[in-house]
Amino acid sequence: MAAHSNASTQESYVDVLIVGAGPAGVMCANALVHAGINVRIVDKRPEGLSAGQADGLQPRSLEILQSYGLAEQLLKEGSSIHRMATYEPAQDGRLKRVRLSAAMLAPNARWNFGIGLSQNRIEDVFLASMETKGLKLERATTPTSLKMSEQINEIADPQSYVNTVVLQRAGKEGTSDSEIVHAKFVLGADGAHSWVRKVLNIRAEGSTSNAVWGVIDLLPDTDLPDIRNITYVHSSEGMLFMIPRERDLIRIYVQQPNNSDVIDPATGRADKNKTSPEKILAQVRKIMHPYRMEVKDNLIDWWTIYVVGQRVAERYSVHDRTLIAGDACHTHSPKAGQGMNAALGDSHNLAWKLTYVLKGWANMSLLRTYESERRTFAEDLINFDKQWSQLFMAKRQSSEHPDGVTHEQFVGMMKKFNSFVSGIGIRYSPSAIVCPQHQAIAPNMVVGERVIPQIFICAADGRPVELHDLLPADSRFKILVFGGDIAVAEDLQTLREVINATIQPGNFVHRFGRDGAVFDMLCFSSGKQQNVNYADFPPFYGSHWSKAFLDDILLTGQVGGGGYEKYGIDKHAGAVVIVRPDGYIGMVAPLSVHGVEEITAYFDNFLI
């Protein structure tokens, strides 16, 4: 170290160093520490956010959070958003509501709605969860240099500390000390202006739009009746949309007029000093007229302005040893509320892969799928965002604009985009870990997509259980054995053979199972409660009464039943469905001894 370093320069080793504690960073840190990985996370901010930035969670993010046991709290605290209202000028020029509809059209989402809640509350939930495992965020800490070994053999060895990072920690009264951290992996989760991305020389491809948006969180005093719904207002003065959130607050996004001149020509970024909440509110009022919008109790919780950039990083890592996630990889407009959700999705995708590689359970090649899966998603997101934005800005059909967008066109597009907005529609393409070859056996267990929720009945005690709750983010692949009707002798016989095959020395349980750490097996029979007992299930890998299920209706009749049908699985032929640790379907295989061999071959692609 040079002369600048002071006496307290330390040197240390860590498996994963995460830079940035926004949604992407805390999601990854929490997932890794719960998986037993040695991880640290630093953020340059001396304190957490207190308000503002991203504003909500989409249905798929809620499902993901649930897999970490974190959804309930957020569901309670946030404002659930069920409806969407659209206002447009009527014949007489006055604004009027033209439609009130469901905010989300994601009928198979577990929670068919999003929640409005500020980013800091979501970060706090992760920080608290991390702390239960002893991991604390290190604040006021910034990396000042990052170097990676150039030795091919080191780069290929996941146990090698290929990254050397110097961290600078700001102390009290302006002091600071530094530390040299040797990290096997580094994750840059440091936001849109990512320092890590720049150091890695990764270009963010795309463009800066000329749309400038003002954003303001406030306690409203208004006569607009839809103040607790997502509300889109298109008037001759421009457009805005509002999102209800916690503590009776709302957020308003309002497009700034073209003449507003708030861009700093030097940086191309919007300059907050050139506007004010009053100016933003004035624009809001113009658009909303004749509805009122005042601020109750002077409560403006947060505000900002910005230029929408639509960019995707050209790569997501250097040699899969220094990676980036979240806004560091992609930025886009706020209209579809994807920023935080995409960031959570990135880290959720990455965390189990890092875990497998670091534990020596998988080849380094597994990490390649992080970029292939998530960068494709980000590109789709930007395309979606562009179309969505155009739709948004487009003139409505009227006598003045006969070829404007009709209400029906708008609604049609909304439907199409809904699987995106909800996050439910993500489908990862075929790869080493996505094998749709036998898709036809279970057409609605779509390989590459997340599992559709369904309630099964626990065979031993008749309890209803949501399949999603059997798929926690616990680092394990879930082997869902749809074993046919075990009250039928032939079905039972086949199931016995298949179960027996799974534990043969050459097959996946033995070769890759690592004493229960890698696989969790669950059995689902199409048999009914009055005919099938728990004890009728042949013992399977990890057998326990709580892991055998029936596709039946609860005895009191409220829920359950129809699962085989929903997934398109034959009631006797059955199927085996492999669900990845992140809840996405990796493979569907026939319920047969040969199927077991194919599963083994699937895992042999990437497991060690």
Next chain:
Amino acid sequence: MAAHSNASTQESYVDVLIVGAGPAGVMCANALVHAGINVRIVDKRPEGLSAGQADGLQPRSLEILQSYGLAEQLLKEGSSIHRMATYEPAQDGRLKRVRLSAAMLAPNARWNFGIGLSQNRIEDVFLASMETKGLKLERATTPTSLKMSEQINEIADPQSYVNTVVLQRAGKEGTSDSEIVHAKFVLGADGAHSWVRKVLNIRAEGSTSNAVWGVIDLLPDTDLPDIRNITYVHSSEGMLFMIPRERDLIRIYVQQPNNSDVIDPATGRADKNKTSPEKILAQVRKIMHPYRMEVKDNLIDWWTIYVVGQRVAERYSVHDRTLIAGDACHTHSPKAGQGMNAALGDSHNLAWKLTYVLKGWANMSLLRTYESERRTFAEDLINFDKQWSQLFMAKRQSSEHPDGVTHEQFVGMMKKFNSFVSGIGIRYSPSAIVCPQHQAIAPNMVVGERVIPQIFICAADGRPVELHDLLPADSRFKILVFGGDIAVAEDLQTLREVINATIQPGNFVHRFGRDGAVFDMLCFSSGKQQNVNYADFPPFYGSHWSKAFLDDILLTGQVGGGGYEKYGIDKHAGAVVIVRPDGYIGMVAPLSVHGVEEITAYFDNFLI
């Protein structure tokens, strides 16, 4: 004090002193401290239970716990019990399952099942909840004397410290100190052999049966397929029943053979020293033969034996100033699992009444209804228990016993008893606080019963809300205004008049409302989302967007709707339903100005 007292004898004052920290005691303490009442709770045990005693919560107790925000945790931890299996000897004399059915037939329960969980876990949840309000259980503390003032005027004044209790606190190394506590009210929640009851000279009426039961909690190793269901086994060797519980444990209750001679002739109580887990298990095995019952990992969590007593205290208090609750008031057999549930129900009934009297909001007469409501319930419980026990012991119909109980008779009785077992069927009789006069306006808002669950749609944001979640145990009466269809001008006009009447100086809001502490008003319109906005509701007492609801279906179609119909309320005429702080319906009134006067008269019965 006499020469025995040592230097540390203190003297202190408290509003309510609770003796005993079983379910009755902790429920009352928690409710009072959350209501802002000055309360202390002591227990003679130096430490909490670690296992054993009562074993489960019925559906109604879950609803009650939910009203205190405590159900979720217990639902997660406990073992939910959905099914009941019955075994009887078949023709060949071998045991066989004759029926598998729903464990609870309480179709309108919010949770249509009970949970198996040990008493100590349930107590812990209350203790933790109390502590969030700064109330700590004082352990190793026993009252040694209790005296009440005999001054009529003091007894009539709830603010007078009429009780003088000497507490003895065992310290470390055998030391002890004592304290003189002056308490406005004392609650004896000190169990079946209640010291408080004895000091008050209250007789417990009833009898000791000659049925002796062994109870054992263990980790089973068995081939009985119904080990995770409630299972009743009647064989020629006797009868037993099993209840699944947390951590894969089960509880077995087994009737002891008549010749077992475990009663201590001196006390009439069972003597644990005269038997052993092995002896109890031997009896279990005899009855279960040919099914096996071994203990896995040697894990016997707890065991005991006892003689069933069926008694009810002749009174529940002396002058409503020293009261008793729970097992101190009533004891019965464990078969219907009522002990803990009845104890929770007693204290839940008492706590808000004590609160109202102590805050000066209600007359002392309100406390009279504690005994009238809960003692009647206990008598019903004992009668139920007797019939239930007889049914249990009765021989089954067979060629040997042609006039034995048939399977159909048994099932018929079970159905009849289910509202008891579930706790849902409790109906308090007419009294100052139970006024069924206008029952016909809302026939299924049964006055004296708890509210049937129903999902309404929040008018402002389209969110589904369970009515039960609007009825927390927060000490307030809930005024549910079923205001008709406010999209219809006449309905709206009537609603306006009624709402206006409520706030007139002579009416209940003004006279008894105490700035929002006593009443919470909620409005339910039969209008539909597409026709009615939140802003269309006339402002009502405590208006807020989150308090106006529609009886409509969620826009995405899954839940809601049919509430007016379910309750039997006319869609235009409406009704006003008064729900007591404990969730029981106190009154139904017409939606009219005259109705408001009747509501005022109702409250004038007991509020100040």
